[in-house]
Amino acid sequence: MKIALLGYGKMGKVIERIALERGHEIVLRKSSSNSFDGLSSADVAIDFSVPSVAVENITTCLNQGVPVISGTTGWLEKYNDVVALCQSQNGAFLYGSNFSLGVNLFFELNTYLAKLMARFSSVYKVSMEEIHHTQKLDSPSGTAISLANGIIENSAYAGWIEGKPADTKAASDEIVIEAKRIENVPGTHSVFYQSDVDYIEIKHVAHNREGFALGAVLAAEWIQGKKGVFSMKDVLNLKA
Numbered sequence: 001m002k003i004a005l006l007g008y009g010k011m012g013k014v015i016e017r018i019a020l021e022r023g024h025e026i027v028l029r030k031s032s033s034n035s036f037d038g039l040s041s042a043d044v045a046i047d048f049s050v051p052s053v054a055v056e057n058i059t060t061c062l063n064q065g066v067p068v069i070s071g072t073t074g075w076l077e078k079y080n081d082v083v084a085l086c087q088s089q090n091g092a093f094l095y096g097s098n099f100s101l102g103v104n105l106f107f108e109l110n111t112y113l114a115k116l117m118a119r120f121s122s123v124y125k126v127s128m129e130e131i132h133h134t135q136k137l138d139s140p141s142g143t144a145i146s147l148a149n150g151i152i153e154n155s156a157y158a159g160w161i162e163g164k165p166a167d168t169k170a171a172s173d174e175i176v177i178e179a180k181r182i183e184n185v186p187g188t189h190s191v192f193y194q195s196d197v198d199y200i201e202i203k204h205v206a207h208n209r210e211g212f213a214l215g216a217v218l219a220a221e222w223i224q225g226k227k228g229v230f231s232m233k234d235v236l237n238l239k240a
Contacts, residue, residue: 003220004028004042004066006057007049010135011071014213015046022217030057042066044220050137051075058082058093067092067226069219071099071212073142083229092223094230097142099215103189104232106204110147110191113202114154117193121156124193124200127165131180131188140179143189148175151191186212 001024005012008029016026028038028045032053039045045061047054051074061068062085070093079095086093098104117124130144140162148160152175160175161168170176186206193200206212215232222235233239 001025001221001224002027002041002043004030004039004045004061006030006045006047006061006068007072009048011048011209011213014209015048015216018210018213019217019220022221024217036060036064039066040064044069044223046216046220047072048216055082059085062086062089062091062093065089065091067220067223068094069216069223070095071097071216073097073145074138076142086229090227092226092228092230094219094223094232094235096215096219096232097146098187098212099219099232100204100206100211101215101236102211103143103187103204103206104215104236104238106189106202107146107150108238109202111150111154113191113193113200114151117200118155124195126151126155126157126175127192127194128160128175128177129180129188129190129192130177131182131185133185134181134183136181139181140177141187141189143187144177144179147189147191148177151175 003019003024003026008031027041045066045068047057047070049072054072054075055078058068130141157175158173160177161170162177164178165176168176188205190203219235
């Protein structure tokens with residue numbers, strides 16, 4: 001499989017190594033200093049760039065008929081536009097706020113727990129914490145937002161707000177997400193259900209970028225020959 005890497009930072013380099021180990025070929029390493037030359041020869045593109053260029057990268061791929069996997073977060077206000085373009089071009093697009101197998105299982109656990117706890121909303125208040133490396137550009141993380149949305153869709157919560165639970169004047173139907181930036185932390189996400197007498201916590205801790213990169217390559221392998229808009233639920237067959 002011929003792969004175009006859109007974004008050649010730390011994640012791009014890990015994806016490259018794993019892709020080569022799995023027998024694939026890299027035909028484009030796109031950074032801010034070079035063009036899209038080579039994209040048309042790719043079987044798939046993997047975008048781990050930055051929010052300011054992600055939509056341009058994805059749009060260029062779809063317009064050239066190249067399936068695209070995107071793990072860049074912080075651009076989702078344009079998500080519906082990208083979906084519409086993918087459909088109009090009869091293309092293939094897969095977005096994931098996190099490509100880790102463990103995180104995607106964590107998403108399912110989070111949804112299941114939210115459904116259980118919805119009956120006890122008068123007893124337990126939800127809050128969240130996410131910790132990432134200091135180079136991460138968006139806050140809170142896309143993974144944290146996905147977790148919050150999983151709770152909102154299965155409870156009486158109406159939205160989320162960023163801040164510290166002790167200091168934030170959140171409405172009763174808002175989930176407070178505290179975002180921390182600490183050197184050399186790949187990603188930690190915690191969900192808390194707090195009452196006056198106890199609390200329940202679920203947590204996912206990433207040790208390195210390997211799991212994210214492998215998931216992105218697996219998604220690129222999976223999307224071959226497919227048309228439509230997908231997620232990691234499709235790749236991992238987690239849809240009910």
